[in-house]
Amino acid sequence: MATMATNSDLAHLFEEFTAILEILGANKFKVLAFQKVARTLDSLADDAAELARTPGALEAIDGIGASSAAKIREFVERGNIAELDELRAKVPPGLLGLLGISGLGPKTIKLFWEQGGVTDKASLKTKLATGELLQLAGMGEKKLKGIEESIALSEQSAGRIRLGAALPLAERVVAMMLAVKGVRRVAYAGSLRRGKETIGDVDILCASDDPAAAHAAFRDQPGVAKVLVSGDTKTSIVTNDGVQIDLRTLPDASFGAALMYFTGSKEHNVKLRERAIAQGYRLNEYGLFPDDGDAAPQHRGVQPIVAGTEEDVFAKLGLAWVPPELREDRGEILVAEKKAIPTLIELSDLKAELHAHTRASDGSMTIEGLVDAAKGKGFHTIAVTDHSKSSVQANGLSPERLRAHVGAIHAIAAKRSDIIVLAGSEVDILADGRLDYDDELLALLDLVVASPHNSLKQEGDVATKRLIKAIEHPAVRILGHPTGRIINGRTGLEPDLRRVFAAAKANNVALELNANPLRLDLRDTHIKAALDAGCLISINCDTHERSNLDLARYGILTARRGWLTAEQCINCWDAKRLLAWLKRK
DNA sequence: GCCGTTTTCGGCCCGACTGTTTTCAGTCG
Numbered sequence: 001m002a003t004m005a006t007n008s009d010l011a012h013l014f015e016e017f018t019a020i021l022e023i024l025g026a027n028k029f030k031v032l033a034f035q036k037v038a039r040t041l042d043s044l045a046d047d048a049a050e051l052a053r054t055p056g057a058l059e060a061i062d063g064i065g066a067s068s069a070a071k072i073r074e075f076v077e078r079g080n081i082a083e084l085d086e087l088r089a090k091v092p093p094g095l096l097g098l099l100g101i102s103g104l105g106p107k108t109i110k111l112f113w114e115q116g117g118v119t120d121k122a123s124l125k126t127k128l129a130t131g132e133l134l135q136l137a138g139m140g141e142k143k144l145k146g147i148e149e150s151i152a153l154s155e156q157s158a159g160r161i162r163l164g165a166a167l168p169l170a171e172r173v174v175a176m177m178l179a180v181k182g183v184r185r186v187a188y189a190g191s192l193r194r195g196k197e198t199i200g201d202v203d204i205l206c207a208s209d210d211p212a213a214a215h216a217a218f219r220d221q222p223g224v225a226k227v228l229v230s231g232d233t234k235t236s237i238v239t240n241d242g243v244q245i246d247l248r249t250l251p252d253a254s255f256g257a258a259l260m261y262f263t264g265s266k267e268h269n270v271k272l273r274e275r276a277i278a279q280g281y282r283l284n285e286y287g288l289f290p291d292d293g294d295a296a297p298q299h300r301g302v303q304p305i306v307a308g309t310e311e312d313v314f315a316k317l318g319l320a321w322v323p324p325e326l327r328e329d330r331g332e333i334l335v336a337e338k339k340a341i342p343t344l345i346e347l348s349d350l351k352a353e354l355h356a357h358t359r360a361s362d363g364s365m366t367i368e369g370l371v372d373a374a375k376g377k378g379f380h381t382i383a384v385t386d387h388s389k390s391s392v393q394a395n396g397l398s399p400e401r402l403r404a405h406v407g408a409i410h411a412i413a414a415k416r417s418d419i420i421v422l423a424g425s426e427v428d429i430l431a432d433g434r435l436d437y438d439d440e441l442l443a444l445l446d447l448v449v450a451s452p453h454n455s456l457k458q459e460g461d462v463a464t465k466r467l468i469k470a471i472e473h474p475a476v477r478i479l480g481h482p483t484g485r486i487i488n489g490r491t492g493l494e495p496d497l498r499r500v501f502a503a504a505k506a507n508n509v510a511l512e513l514n515a516n517p518l519r520l521d522l523r524d525t526h527i528k529a530a531l532d533a534g535c536l537i538s539i540n541c542d543t544h545e546r547s548n549l550d551l552a553r554y555g556i557l558t559a560r561r562g563w564l565t566a567e568q569c570i571n572c573w574d575a576k577r578l579l580a581w582l583k584r585k
Numbered sequence: 586g587c588c589g590t591t592t593t594c595g596g597c598c599c600g601a602c603t604g605t606t607t608t609c610a611g612t613c614g
Contacts, residue, residue, distance in 0.1 A: 029597055033586035065587050103603090105612050138611085143604055190614085203614085229602055229613095236602095236613095246614085248601095261599090266614070273598045278591095284599055296600075 004460060005049045005076050006494050007041050013075060013084060014038035014068070019096040020087045022106035023113070036063040036267075041072075045529030047460070047496045052076045062331075094120020102228075103150045111136055125151065153226065158242035160198035162487055163554055164517025166243075167192060170202050173221070173245060180217040182210030184252050189262035195325045195557030197487055197520045201236075201244035203262050207252035218247040254286045254298075256309035261285035267329035268322075275317055275333070281305070288313050325560035330528075342565050345539075347556045349566040352381035352578060353549065355426060355449050355480060355512065355540035360405050361386035362394040364545040367412050367421075373546045375419045380575040383422040383447045384409050388436035390428045391453055397425070399441055406444055420575055422446040422582075426480055431455035433469025435476070442475040447582055449512070449540075451480030456492050464495040468503040477582055478538045479504060481514040481521040489518070497526060501533035508585055510538040510570050513562075515555025516548070527562025537562075537569045 018034045040063045041048055049072075051057040058069035071081050091113075098109050098121060112118035116133050127133050128148050134141070170188040177186045183206060187193075190203030208214040215235045219227050228236040228244070235247045250258045261269060261284065276283035282291040287304025289297040298304070306312040314321045319336040323344055326332040335341055353374050357363030365373065367384060374382035386405065387396035397405055406423040413421035424447030428436035435442065435450060442448055450470045458466070470476055482500065485492030504511055511530050514521045519542070522530065527537060539555040541548045559569065566572035570581060 027586080030586045032597080036587085063587075067586060103612065107611060138605060140605060146603085201614090231602055234601060262614085264614080266598090270598055277598085282599090286600095298600095 006460065007044050007048050008491070008494075010048055010072055010075065011038045011042040013071075013081065014041065016096070017084060017087070019099055020084075020091050022099065023091055023095055023110055024087070025106070025110060033063075033065075034068070037068045040064060043525040045497050045526055047498070048072055049076045050496065092119040094122075097121060098124065101147070101150050101154050104147055108147075111138075121151070149226070153238060153242075156242050157238075160200050160488070161243055162517050163192070163195065163197050163199060163520070163557065164551070166199035166202055167554075169239075169243065169245075170204065173202070173204055176221060177204065177206055177214065177218065177247075180208070180214055182213055183208045185255055187259060189259055190264060193263045193324045194265065194327055195554075195561055197517075197523060197558065201246060204245060204247045205255070205258055205262055206247060206249050207255050208249055211249040214249050215247065250285065254304065254307040256311070257283075257287040257304070257307040257313055258285045260310050260313055263324050263327060265328050268327040268332070271329055271333050272317065275319075279317065281317075283313070283317075288316055323560060325557060326563065328561070342563060344560040345556060345564045345566045345569055345572065347553055349569070349572040350377075350379070350539065350552055350556075351574070352379050352383070352571045353377075353540055353543060354381070354383040354422075354424075354447060354478060354538055354571060355385050355514070356382060356543035357386050357394075357426070358384060360401070361391070361396055362544060365543075367409055369546070370543065371412060371416060371419060371421055373543070373549055377549050379419065381420040381422065381578060383424045383449075385424040385426040385447065385449050388425055388427045390430065390436045394453075396428070396436075399437065402437070402441060403444070420579070424448060426451050427476075428453050429466060429470040431458060431466065433466040435470065435473055439475065442473075445475070447477055448473075448475045449478040449480040450476045451512075452482070452484045452493060456484040456490065458493065460494045460496065463493040464499055467493070467495055467500050471500070471503045471507050471509045474585060476507075476509055477585065478510045478512055478540075480512045480540075481519050481542070482511060482526075483521050485521050485523075486518050487520060492521070497529060498533070501530045501535050504530070504536075505534045508536075508581075510536040513537055513539045513555050513559055513564075515539055515541045515551045515553075515558075517551060517554045520554060520558045522562075524558050524561035527559060527564055531563060531568055537564055539569055539571050 014034050015038045018031050021031050052073045058064050058072055059066055075081050095109055095113055098104055115136055118124045118127055128144055133139055133144055170192055174186045174188055177183055185207040187205050189205050192199050192202055206214050215230055218235050223239050224237045225240045226238045233249050238244050273283045280291050282289045286298035287307030289302055289304050306316045311321045320339045320341050322332050322336050356370055358365055358367050358370055371382055387394040389396045389398050409423035424445050426449045429450050429452045471479060483492035511522055513527060539559055541551045543549055570578055
């Protein structure tokens with residue numbers, strides 16, 4: 001059998017397909033189709049290599065047709081894809097990376113390659129410096145200068161930044177813009193409003209009586225490294241930290257349509273606009289218009305049918321309002337058509353933190369400090385879950401220290417009538433699936449959160465068995481950050497989650513959604529798959545210091561992207577129900 | 586390449602900005 005192909009391996013192959021096809025100038029819809037296959041594979045909770053064994057299973061996935069399914073099977077069985085190998089031979093590999101340079105697209109790359117002799121970034125830089133590319137059709141001083149600057153910028157770009165960095169940044173910009181003269185409304189949109197775990201650039205919408213002043217204030221704000229473009233309705237800047245922020249100004253009357261348009265996702269928008277066309281409308285960022293066959297109705301004095309609020313536009317299209325976190329073209333439009341969008345979990349639904357650390361291991365708070373912090377959030381329950389002995393780097397507790405710690409926690413619990421304090425532990429799941437404490441010790445605890453912390457590069461099937469063994473242990477109630485991934489850091493475990501979820505369901509173990517923006521583990525699509533498998537979710541901040549309890553917002557955004565309701569999250573249950581559940585397995 | 590409550594063939598969203606164009610192509614989101 002060939003090497004194990006993970007979903008991300010397969011996704012990368014299809015990304016490579018699209019890059020080569022773009023540069024070769026292939027049919028753009030074919031490129032789009034491959035891009036969708038790559039995206040679909042990347043967010044698939046099932047193991048694609050596993051599905052490849054069942055006839056028709058891959059083809060049943062939306063966006064994957066017979067051709068792509070055959071390519072996946074070919075790779076799983078033989079370790080290569082003949083068509084991709086042929087394509088690779090046609091294009092210098094160094095060209096593919098050039099697609100990441102902003103302002104440089106496939107047409108220009110092809111021109112540089114075929115007529116300018118460019119084969120990679122190094123040769124591009126050289127030829128830009130000598131000025132020889134100026135001879136090529138359509139190339140002027142400004143354009144080449146812009147490409148040179150983009151290369152420099154790309155080398156210091158932050159790339160996709162984490163939600164935990166992007167959201168506070170956007171909130172600062174929104175507050176700044178609200179203070180500008182003439183500004184009526186400001187909101188962040190884009191993937192940030194959808195709550196994605198990483199953000200490519202920050203989109204800010206602004207309704208203003210004086211758009212020019214808004215753009216000027218935006219360009220002149222502190223921390224701007226470069227103004228990329230600036231027109232009547234759009235300005236793009238790059239911050240000193242390498243983050244791109246776009247400002248769009250628009251009429252106040254079309255704020256709702258613009259918010260929808262710039263919130264995306266692109267795929268969701270395409271579906272909505274196709275729906276609009278089918279109903280005799282035309283949808284753009286200025287509103288929903290009657291379709292009179294001509295483009296840009298807003299410039300011809302045509303009045304939109306609806307434009308002011310998102311709710312109005314969705315309603316006119318026969319749809320329930322779709323929460324931004326669901327706008328990913330993952331079936332939400334069909335559900336909105338049936339008016340069956342679930343009431344998603346909200347921050348105010350959280351009533352307990354079940355994964356928290358104190359000074360006993362690697363936290364910064366005392367037990368009392370942690371309990372007070374949880375009480376301050378209005379919680380009815382806080383679980384103290386310090387690290388177990390194998391987490392030496394986190395000052396994990398020896399059996400002796402754990403016994404003493406449990407005693408100290410119970411003593412404090414006995415004194416508090418305002419909040420329930422549980423003595424628990426975040427117990428390491430060792431590489432082979434055994435737990436880090438013996439059963440006698442585990443029996444002393446009110447709650448066991450079992451988490452993987454090391455051997456995070458082990459093979460997928462080994463990881464699957466490891467996690468399932470932990471889930472089947474009678475003491476375990478929550479599986480903590482199940483994959484151990486760090487966003488923009490490490491991949492973590494890649495188990496067969498379908499089997500892990502089935503085991504969690506069978507053993508009545510809740511799966512954690514770790515709200516720390518470095519983790520967000522399980523991720524959005526995994527939450528959805530876990531819910532489809534009938535599992536319960538536990539959202540926790542993995543609290544190490546007081547301010548960590550504020551990280552819950554990121555967990556909530558991710559949970560909503562996974563279609564989670566409060567009913568399916570044990571942290572939202574009342575104390576009686578939660579305690580009864582913790583005791584029963 | 587993918588897909589189907591008009592379709593298994595023929596479509597596949599829409600507009601802004603820039604630079605090079607004498608009316609538009611390329612890129613981006």
